[in-house]
Amino acid sequence: MRIVLVGPPGAGKGTQAAFLAKNLDIPHISTGDLFRANISQGTELGLKAKAFMDAGDLVPDEVTIGMAKDRMEQPDAVNGFLLDGFPRNVAQAEALDEALKAEDMQLDAVLDLEVPEDEVVKRIAGRRICRNDSAHVFHVTYNAPKTEGVCDVCGGELFQREDDSEETVRRRLEVYHKQTEPIIDYYRAQGLVATISALGKVDEVTARAMEALKK
Template sequence: MRIVLVGPPGAGKGTQATRLAEQLRVPHISTGDLFRANISQQTELGKLAKSYMDAGNLVPDEVTIAMAKERMEQPDAEGGFLLDGFPRNVSQAEALDELLTTESMKLDAVLDLEAPEEEVVKRIAGRRICRNDSAHVFHETYKKPAKDGVCDVCGGELYQRDDDSEDTVRKRLEVYHTQTEPIIDYYKAQGLVVTISAMGPVDEVTQRALEALKREDDGQ
């Protein structure tokens, strides 16, 4: 299957993308991973992207699209892929359609993870990260440490990342509503959108998504 995963920040896209890609046996193609890989390997696209980032500018769509194109052309993506973080706006969605048409391919579904805005803010703003190891993540509501401000694993200090402050989260949501959310209507016009709730335990959301995708696949 060829799937695009969309949803607001805090809906659990990264977690679900990894789990769904494993279950569906397709590569998880994340724009964040693409940027990091191209920059660390110092590819031409990576150098170009870094030049924009170092100048404090957004990386142009054509650079992001070129990175995604290269990744989707790799052998492990022949049987399908799951795109996470791309397309991020309607112009990228149009470019993806053109690319897939050129390659005689098409999307099977656009999985839309829905979560109430206040829940999203609560999820992100409540996160606390260990200064010693960023893999040690706690939450003020959902995963409290035994001692406030102290990592249960190594005893390191827990802190809130600047990106996780409530004001920043609300600004990120504004960007999502303005730039990314319109692609849902774009894909609805093509009959591709499958919407599920991102609320509840991670396993339940994964199962909900797999069942919804199977129904979509069976109906085509």
Template sequence: MRIVLVGPPGAGKGTQAAFLAQNLAIPHISTGDLFRANISQGTELGKAAKAFMDAGNLVPDEVTIGMAKDRMEAPDAENGFLLDGFPRNVVQAEALDEVLKADGVKLDAVLDLEVPEDEVVKRIAGRRICRSDSAHVFHVSYNAPKQDGVCDKCGGELYQRGDDTEDTVRKRLEVYHSETEPIIDYYRAQGLVITISALGKVDEVTKKAMDALRREAA
């Protein structure tokens, strides 16, 4: 299957992508992995991406699209892939359609992980990270440390990352709503969108997603 995974920050896309890709025996292709692989390998696209990133600028769509195209055409993606973080806007979605059309294939589904906005804020703003090298992760609601502000495992100080504050999370959600969420309507017009609730335990969400994808493939 060829699948695009979408959802707001905090929906658990990375976690679900890994499990779904494993269950479906297809590669998990994330934007972050694409950037890291191309930069570490010194590809022309990687050099271009690094130059923009080093200058504090967003990587242009054409560079991201080029990386994704190369990865989707790799041998291990011949029978399918799961895209996570790409496309991030309608321009990239349209470019993806053109790439797939040129290769004589098409998307099978766009899996939309739905999470209420207040839950997204709760999930992200509640995270606390240990300052030690181990960087253990806790959550004030879901995995609270025995002593407030102290890591259970090593006694290190727990802190909230700057990009995990409520104000920052809400700004990230604004960007998601304005830039990425429109691709859901774009793909809904093609009859590709499957929306599931991403609330609940990780394995429960994975089961819901797999059941929905199997129904779509039947």
């Protein structure tokens, strides 16, 4: 299956993508992984992306699209893939359609993870990270430390990352609504969208997604 996963920040796309890719035995292709792999390997596209990033500029669509196209052509993606974080806008969605059409392929489904905006803010703004080890992550509501502000694992100080502040989260949501959300209508016109609630436990959301894909 060839699937696009879309949803606002804090919807749990990365978590769901990993579970779904494993259940469907297809590669999970995320924008972040594409950039890291191309930059670390020193590919032509990676060097281009790094130049824009080092200058503090956004990486142009054509560079991101090129990376995604290269990745989708790898042997492990022959039976499908799950795209997470791409496409980010309608222009990228149109380019993806063209790239797939050129290979006589098409998408099978677009999973839209739906989460109320206030819940997104609550999920992200409530995160607290250990200063000693960023792998130690807590949440003031869902996974609170035994002692407020103190890591249960190593006793380090817990802090809120700047990009996890409520103000920043709401700005990220504005960008999502303006740039990425329109792709849902774009794909809905093609009859590809399945909207599922991303509330509840991880396995419950995965089960809803798998059920939607069966249909």
